Amino acid sequence: MFEASLEWLLNTAGKDPNxxxxxxxxxxxxxxxxxxxxxxxxxxxxxSAKLEQGEDTGFMTRKxxxxxxxxxxxxxxxxxxxxxxxxxSASLGDAALNL
Amino acid sequence: xxxxxPIRDIMFNIEHLPPxxxxxxxxxxxxxxxxxxxxxxxxxxxxxxxAPLSRVGDEAGARLDGTEAVLPEAYTQAYAQFAEMGWxxxxxxxxxxxxxLPRAAAAAATEILNASDLSFGLCPLLTDGAVEALLLTGSDxxxxxxxxxxxxxxxxxxxNLTEPQAGSDLGRVRCKAEPAADGTYAVSGTxxxxxxxxxxxxxxxxxxxxxRTPNAPAGPKGLSLFIVPKFxxxxxxxxxxxxAVTCVSLEHKLGVRASPTAVLEYDGATGFLVGEENRxxxxxxxxxxxxxxxxxxxxxxxxxxACQHALQxxxxxxxxxxVDGSTKDAAPIIRHPDVQxxxxxxxxxxxxxxxxxxxxxxxxxxxxxxxxxxxxxxxFLVPLVKAFCTERSLEVxxxxxxxxxxxxxxxxxxxxxxxxxxxxxxxYEGTTAIQANDLLGRKVLRDGGATxxxxxxxxxxxxxxxxxxxxxxxGRGKAAGRGVPDx
Numbered sequence: 001m002f003e004a005s006l007e008w009l010l011n012t013a014g015k016d017p018n019x020x021x022x023x024x025x026x027x028x029x030x031x032x033x034x035x036x037x038x039x040x041x042x043x044x045x046x047x048s049a050k051l052e053q054g055e056d057t058g059f060m061t062r063k064x065x066x067x068x069x070x071x072x073x074x075x076x077x078x079x080x081x082x083x084x085x086x087x088x089s090a091s092l093g094d095a096a097l098n099l
Numbered sequence: 100x101x102x103x104x105p106i107r108d109i110m111f112n113i114e115h116l117p118p119x120x121x122x123x124x125x126x127x128x129x130x131x132x133x134x135x136x137x138x139x140x141x142x143x144x145x146x147x148x149x150a151p152l153s154r155v156g157d158e159a160g161a162r163l164d165g166t167e168a169v170l171p172e173a174y175t176q177a178y179a180q181f182a183e184m185g186w187x188x189x190x191x192x193x194x195x196x197x198x199x200l201p202r203a204a205a206a207a208a209t210e211i212l213n214a215s216d217l218s219f220g221l222c223p224l225l226t227d228g229a230v231e232a233l234l235l236t237g238s239d240x241x242x243x244x245x246x247x248x249x250x251x252x253x254x255x256x257x258x259n260l261t262e263p264q265a266g267s268d269l270g271r272v273r274c275k276a277e278p279a280a281d282g283t284y285a286v287s288g289t290x291x292x293x294x295x296x297x298x299x300x301x302x303x304x305x306x307x308x309x310x311r312t313p314n315a316p317a318g319p320k321g322l323s324l325f326i327v328p329k330f331x332x333x334x335x336x337x338x339x340x341x342x343a344v345t346c347v348s349l350e351h352k353l354g355v356r357a358s359p360t361a362v363l364e365y366d367g368a369t370g371f372l373v374g375e376e377n378r379x380x381x382x383x384x385x386x387x388x389x390x391x392x393x394x395x396x397x398x399x400x401x402x403x404x405a406c407q408h409a410l411q412x413x414x415x416x417x418x419x420x421x422v423d424g425s426t427k428d429a430a431p432i433i434r435h436p437d438v439q440x441x442x443x444x445x446x447x448x449x450x451x452x453x454x455x456x457x458x459x460x461x462x463x464x465x466x467x468x469x470x471x472x473x474x475x476x477x478x479f480l481v482p483l484v485k486a487f488c489t490e491r492s493l494e495v496x497x498x499x500x501x502x503x504x505x506x507x508x509x510x511x512x513x514x515x516x517x518x519x520x521x522x523x524x525x526x527y528e529g530t531t532a533i534q535a536n537d538l539l540g541r542k543v544l545r546d547g548g549a550t551x552x553x554x555x556x557x558x559x560x561x562x563x564x565x566x567x568x569x570x571x572x573x574g575r576g577k578a579a580g581r582g583v584p585d586x
Contacts, residue, residue: 007548028487039457043111063108
């Protein structure tokens with residue numbers, strides 16, 4: 001999702017800056033979402049290693065469960081942001097705001 | 100209920116999420132236990148002294164008495180204790196009396212303080228930014244004169260950018276700085292939206308002001324940065340005459356009502372040039388990067404506070420039988436699936452934001468140590484911390500109101516205040532749109548997507564590690580692949 005949006009923005013910004021920058025906030029929210037998920041992914045790896053050592057198992061189990069919830073309930077929103085960026089620019093440009 | 104600093108989660112993040120051990124506690128040669136002990140002490144201070152302020156501050160607000168901004172008395176006492184205990188000094192260099200803790204630990208401290216009360220936390224937050232700017236761009240004499248007492252919390256700092264016609268577009272700044280024969284400048288003009296621009300918590304306020312010298316080029320490249328102290332500082336360090344900067348009004352706001360947002364009138368005030376003329380915006384960006392990162396952390400902070408309130412309420416409030424029929428009688432609402440969904444969403448967004456912020460703090464530390472790659476990555480991540488964590492804090496604090504039902508809409512529960520307080524976060528220090536333009540224009544397009552692709556590569560490495568079974572127990576299977584979209 002991130003790479004699809006990134007390539008679209010890199011290809012579009014030069015010829016149609018309005019279309020690219022119309023997607024700038026969706027792109028930031030997609031990237032922020034992914035970056036947070038990335039760090040929670042690293043948290044799963046660290047917490048799993050601690051679990052194997054039997055360290056603070058209650059906390060580590062909760063840490064992993066929260067990260068998995070994030071992936072399945074919040075990270076999935078990246079798909080919608082990607083569609084807004086890559087498919088939504090035409091309707092943004094055409095929308096009648098009585099300008 | 101009072102706030103409890105989430106020390107366990109914070110320490111897990113500090114231990115595991117900076118990009119390298121050198122970027123975490125190890126880099127400063129500091130033991131994790133010492134960081135933990137310091138944060139626990141700060142947490143106790145915040146639970147006992149700072150968190151109880153928020154209701155008082157919200158109700159009374161900051162008010163103007165003549166030209167003096169007056170905060171509720173409890174704030175003055177709490178700030179005195181805050182400074183006395185040395186909390187302002189946490190992230191700053193030991194050379195000037197700081198504790199020199201790594202930025203990941205400093206970010207955690209900023210979170211704890213701001214979770215207790217955003218209005219209170221703003222004063223130290225601005226001082227941190229001003230200290231950072233002076234450390235990097237001030238002359239040795241300026242550092243000697245100002246830094247020690249700012250780092251001790253004795254004096255506070257502000258950033259003066261905005262004018263009525265110059266908001267996001269700083270090229271429109273009109274404030275003037277006329278050079279005087281003695282090498283100082285006479286600064287004149289009106290600055291608005293100056294957070295803690297006037298208050299009596301500290302004996303002096305060090306304003307950092309953007310203004311134009313007489314022959315400066317038009318636009319953003321003609322701005323210079325000046326130190327304008329509220330009270331001039333004599334050679335021996337004592338306070339001299341009152342400078343010609345006056346607070347003419349305070350804003351009436353939706354949230355963070357105890358934080359005085361000042362309109363400042365500069366009328367030939369004595370200013371001291373920082374660095375070279377016309378490079379002010381460049382210097383101010385140093386302060387803004389620190390402040391933008393810290394505002395992102397404020398988003399995590401208010402989210403954590405909202406989570407704690409919602410969780411406790413959901414455990415206590417009894418309504419309706421569970422849909423699975425597991426009890427005959429009505430149960431605490433935390434037993435209902437949608438309440439669980441809301442609480443988990445709040446918790447996951449908060450922990451995700453914290454993880455992002457603490458990892459980014461590590462990249463900022465690596466950048467400071469001179470790694471160019473880390474500098475690029477830190478530049479890429481800071482707008483994410485600022486905008487993503489603050490936008491999501493609106494969702495988290497809104498869900499916090501929702502979990503409380505009708506009571507959430509009543510000010511008495513306190514959760515409506517978190518929702519109102521959070522609303523400034525995606526606006527000040529550069530709106531979400533400004534962050535997004537910065538991300539796309541400066542951090543992605545300018546290098547042809549190189550840093551963005553490097554970021555994607557690092558995310559993929561983590562994904563592969565997760566799928567490759569480098570995690571055990573609950574992690575394996577659950578996290579690996581299933582439901583986790585690809586980069």
